[in-house]
Amino acid sequence: MENIPINTDSPSVIQEIIYQLKIKDVMTRDLITLRKSGTMRNVQLTMAKYKVSAVPITDSMRILGLVSIEDIIKALDNGYINDKIEKHMTRKLIVLEDDMPLSFAISYFNKYTFGRFPILNKEKELVGIISMRDINAKLLEHLNFAMQKLENSIESNxxxxxxxxxxxxxxxxxxxxxxxxxxxxxxxxxxxxxxxxxxxxxxxxxxxxxxxxxxxxxxxxxxxxxxxxxxxxxxxxxxxxxxxxxxxxxxxxxxxxxxxxxxxxxxxxxxxxxxxxxxxxxxxxxxxxxxxxxxxxxxxxxxx
Amino acid sequence: MKASDLETDLGYKPAYTNYPDNDITSGFTSDLLSDVMGNAREESVLITIQAHKNTVACCSLAGISAIIICSGRKIPEDMIDAAKEEDIALFTTKDNQFITSYKVYGLL
Structure with missing residues (x-):
């Protein structure tokens, strides 16, 4: 996948958007989580039901791991779909903080191949998850707004x-x-x-x-x-x-x-x-x- | 009279150099732009304290040759640019409108 360009010589309106927006403004807050005691099959069914591609595994507000759709494919492939989640979930996670600027998240997507990052607040509680889809949607929304403003000013000038x-x-x-x-x-x-x-x-x-x-x-x-x-x-x-x-x-x-x-x-x-x-x-x-x-x-x- | 007479005879300070040496055949003293618009004669010099670029737009439309900003009011940069653009001579003086009107009337 190509890197997302985040240059300091981008037009100021773009820079303003990605540096002023915080991760918490962009992330998905409605989370579907499971406990580690469930099975990989539970995860698969949850994904199908809620149309999500990853499920965080939590204990109250703490994140313990993540099961992605790739993990499910592997489980099906290797015949351990009925195993407990805690045995196969990804435990080495890269998490971001909700107060970080959006530019931070974009550079992490450029650096790593993960499809999403869990987001924690200052108290280390799981508060959201961010994917490129979230970023694209928010960027388009803000670009639309900026372009509209620009068009209006051209019209009046x-x-x-x-x-x-x-x-x-x-x-x-x-x-x-x-x-x-x-x-x-x-x-x-x-x-x-x-x-x-x-x-x-x-x-x-x-x-x-x-x-x-x-x-x-x-x-x-x-x-x-x-x-x-x-x-x-x-x-x-x-x-x-x-x-x-x-x-x-x-x-x-x-x-x-x-x-x-x-x-x-x-x-x-x-x-x-x-x-x-x-x-x-x-x-x-x-x-x-x-x-x-x-x-x-x-x-x-x-x-x- | 010529716009340059305001500099040479009265010592009024031009806001920019190489200003157009427009003919001045009359004068008008007002701080109300509608008043200027409606009542100033063409080829007038406007004596005013309205130091902003809308004064230039108004003068350009009314066919005014020069503007004198009185009482030492500071002229903003965008007003100077507008005056250059519209070929209107622009001066400043510490004199108030009354004194300026008296002095300019003497030159006409």
């Missing part, structure tokens, strides 16, 4: 082009690192369309205000820009919690932003009023499930 004339950008609650990226991208596209500077600025003002609104007030959302030849439309839709009083929200100076947001220069209560003022069309609807703001800008021939 890099705007994705959906259709030819449409662009969508994710916003994330309180993430001021990427706030403004949607508007900057929209502005770049408008510049490429050779539109009038004043026109571009009007669109940029509205999209920036709506983008910041999502970052500051919503649970996150999407800024969508539609570039038609005669019209630019910005649609800001978020995942809630909604605006309780739309009239107030559209009043200049009214704000529900907290002190931290205000200290950054946001939350002056001018976001929606500013957007409405610069736009040719302005629609807003809000429920606790989300707010949708749609602003439109007509491209007049003279402006091109």
């Amino acid at each position: 890099n705007p994705t082009e959906i259709k030819n004339n449409t662009k969508e950008f994710q916003t994330v609650k309180f993430n001021f690192e990427i706030a403004g990226q949607a508007s900057t991208e929209i502005k770049k596209t408008l510049k490429k369309m050779n539109l009038d500077r004043k026109f571009i600025r009007r669109v940029a003002v509205a999209s920036y205000e709506l983008e910041i609104n999502q970052v500051v007030h919503s649970n996150g959302g999407v800024i969508k820009a539609v570039f038609d030849s005669d019209k630019i439309t910005i649609i800001a839709s978020d995942d809630g919690p909604g605006i309780p009083d739309l009239d107030k929200a559209l009043t200049e100076g009214f704000s529900t932003a907290n002190d931290w947001i205000r200290s950054l220069g946001f939350g002056a209560g001018m976001g929606l009023p500013n957007s409405k003022r610069v736009a040719d069309e302005f629609e807003i609807s809000s429920t606790p499930k989300g707010t949708i703001v749609k602003v439109g800008f007509n491209i007049i021939k003279e402006e091109i």
